[in-house]
Amino acid sequence: MRRLTQKEAGAYYTPDPVVSSLLQWAVRLEDDRLLDPACGDGRFIAGHRNAVGIEQDLQATQVAMARAPWALVHEGDFFSWAAETAERFECAAGNPPFIRYQSFNGVIRARAIALCGSLGAHFSGLASSWAPFLVCTASLLKPGGRMAFVVPAEIGHAPYAAPLLEFLVDRFKTVHVVAVRKKLFPELSEDCWLLYTDGFEGRTQEIRFSVLDHFRPSSRPPREFARVSVKEWRSEWNRRLRPYLISQHGRELYRHLATGCDTHRLGELANVGIGYVSGANDFFHLRPSEAEKWDVPGKLLHPTVRNGRALPAIRVTTALVERWKANDDPILLLKLSKTDDLPRSVRRYLDTDAGREARQAYKCRVRDPWYSVPDVQVPDYFLSYMSGLEPSLVRNDAQCTCTNSVHSVRLKSVSARRYLATWGSEFVQLSCELEGHPLGGGMLKLEPREAAQVALPTRRAIERVPAAEIAQAVHTLRTWRHYGES
Ligand SMILES: C[S@@+](CC[C@H](N)C(=O)[O-])C[C@H]1O[C@@H](n2cnc3c(N)ncnc32)[C@H](O)[C@@H]1O
Numbered sequence: 452m453r454r455l456t457q458k459e460a461g462a463y464y465t466p467d468p469v470v471s472s473l474l475q476w477a478v479r480l481e482d483d484r485l486l487d488p489a490c491g492d493g494r495f496i497a498g499h500r501n502a503v504g505i506e507q508d509l510q511a512t513q514v515a516m517a518r519a520p521w522a523l524v525h526e527g528d529f530f531s532w533a534a535e536t537a538e539r540f541e542c543a544a545g546n547p548p549f550i551r552y553q554s555f556n557g558v559i560r561a562r563a564i565a566l567c568g569s570l571g572a573h574f575s576g577l578a579s580s581w582a583p584f585l586v587c588t589a590s591l592l593k594p595g596g597r598m599a600f601v602v603p604a605e606i607g608h609a610p611y612a613a614p615l616l617e618f619l620v621d622r623f624k625t626v627h628v629v630a631v632r633k634k635l636f637p638e639l640s641e642d643c644w645l646l647y648t649d650g651f652e653g654r655t656q657e658i659r660f661s662v663l664d665h666f667r668p669s670s671r672p673p674r675e676f677a678r679v680s681v682k683e684w685r686s687e688w689n690r691r692l693r694p695y696l697i698s699q700h701g702r703e704l705y706r707h708l709a710t711g712c713d714t715h716r717l718g719e720l721a722n723v724g725i726g727y728v729s730g731a732n733d734f735f736h737l738r739p740s741e742a743e744k745w746d747v748p749g750k751l752l753h754p755t756v757r758n759g760r761a762l763p764a765i766r767v768t769t770a771l772v773e774r775w776k777a778n779d780d781p782i783l784l785l786k787l788s789k790t791d792d793l794p795r796s797v798r799r800y801l802d803t804d805a806g807r808e809a810r811q812a813y814k815c816r817v818r819d820p821w822y823s824v825p826d827v828q829v830p831d832y833f834l835s836y837m838s839g840l841e842p843s844l845v846r847n848d849a850q851c852t853c854t855n856s857v858h859s860v861r862l863k864s865v866s867a868r869r870y871l872a873t874w875g876s877e878f879v880q881l882s883c884e885l886e887g888h889p890l891g892g893g894m895l896k897l898e899p900r901e902a903a904q905v906a907l908p909t910r911r912a913i914e915r916v917p918a919a920e921i922a923q924a925v926h927t928l929r930t931w932r933h934y935g936e937s
Pocket of ligand 1: 462505527
């Protein structure tokens with residue numbers, strides 16, 4: 452079998468000071484049996500004489516065995532082993548692989564999800580590997596057992612982290628999440644935080660949450676922590692910990708205004724969706740000169756926002772579209788219906804080499820007819836969903852359509868426009884930071900479901916909250932997503 456790449460296997464090994472800090476807390480007695488469910492080169496199991504490690508990579512297993520000859524190292528998939536083993540442990544520590552759902556697939560994934568389901572943790576198809584690793588590891592603890600792990604910062608916002616945290620608060624006496632701003636793994640775009648859980652087979656109504664600027668070696672989790680009520684985390688913050696990165700006062704101001712009667716969520720005012728997917732952008736987007744060359748009738752060409760970078764700050768106007776055309780930009784979507792007869796000139800274009808190539812593209816192959824691009828809409832606004840500083844909401848005054856490089860926002864009623872006028876305000880920026888999520892590299896991403904949650908108060912309501920506090924909260928969240936860092 453081909454050896455997986457470092458990324459495919461999620462094989463990024465933990466720095467020594469982090470390893471020894473987690474071990475010092477997790478292992479209390481010499482006799483304690485320690486489990487590392489994904490032991491890599493054995494750096495956790497090397498730190499304690501009574502240890503078991505599982506690792507799927509043969510070469511890493513060999514290094515682990517050489518490094519910790521006293522340990523029991525199993526080569527293979529952790530989930531198969533976990534489903535069979537009768538062993539139980541006082542403690543577990545490590546750094547589970549972070550393999551996103553697109554690559555965490557096949558038999559291993561099916562086995563992992565089924566095992567978690569049988570343990571009472573129900574993950575959707577979008578869960579990354581590390582969350583099922585933690586659920587299954589917890590299930591192998593003895594009553595009173597504990598775990599200390601490096602976890603992706605996604606634990607603070609990803610929807611699939613919610614079933615994990617629900618599972619943990621239902622099974623442990625204490626659950627402590629430590630957010631660490633400076634990267635534990637400088638070579639990775641993902642941030643990592645730390646997770647400590649203690650007292651297996653207990654339960655808790657709170658999540659302890661500490662905020663550190665940078666990791667400091669320590670034999671225990673930080674003494675200072677906020678007590679996040681699980682009830683509040685569920686009902687007020689959509690089961691996210693990220694809002695607890697800002698001050699309590701900042702959160703209270705936000706909640707007060709976001710839930711006030713002068714405020715609407717974007718999803719109440721508009722439908723937010725993705726733009727169309729052509730399947731072969733270069734073929735379906737013609738330059739005016741190409742349209743002329745192939746004699747494509749104007750009524751079959753629709754001006755489009757092909758790329759988020761083309762968006763102006765406030766409005767897409769007909770004058771702007773005329774400029775794009777004068778520049779001969781490839782912004783004319785070939786919009787063909789499923790049923791209409793095609794003019795001969797268009798059939799000629801579809802039969803070019805480029806057309807033959809385009810119809811082989813996956814999205815074209817799976818639709819009938821291949822040349823009819825579905826879901827072409829004319830939205831009222833375009834919303835950039837990957838932003839450095841802030842997402843922009845741009846009014847569509849030119850009847851353009853858009854690709855999936857931006858979100859399409861279609862108003863539910865004309866009167867909704869006045870609420871959107873506060874988009875650029877600091878308060879709405881805070882809402883975008885809280886409802887969206889960091890993407891690495893300083894970027895903020897707003898999925899359609901997240902954009903639908905953005906809170907839009909009236910201008911008058913915004914003026915009533917202290918602007919400096921809101922600006923501070925925005926700044927804090929940008930700092931946590933490393934905006935502006937080189
Ligand atoms: C992030 S590394 C951590 C290694 C070590 N615990 C450390 O912290 O340095 C994750 C490890 O999980 C292993 N792995 C990935 N999928 C696995 C699976 N299904 N079963 C066992 N190990 C797996 C990878 O090969 C990789 O060595």
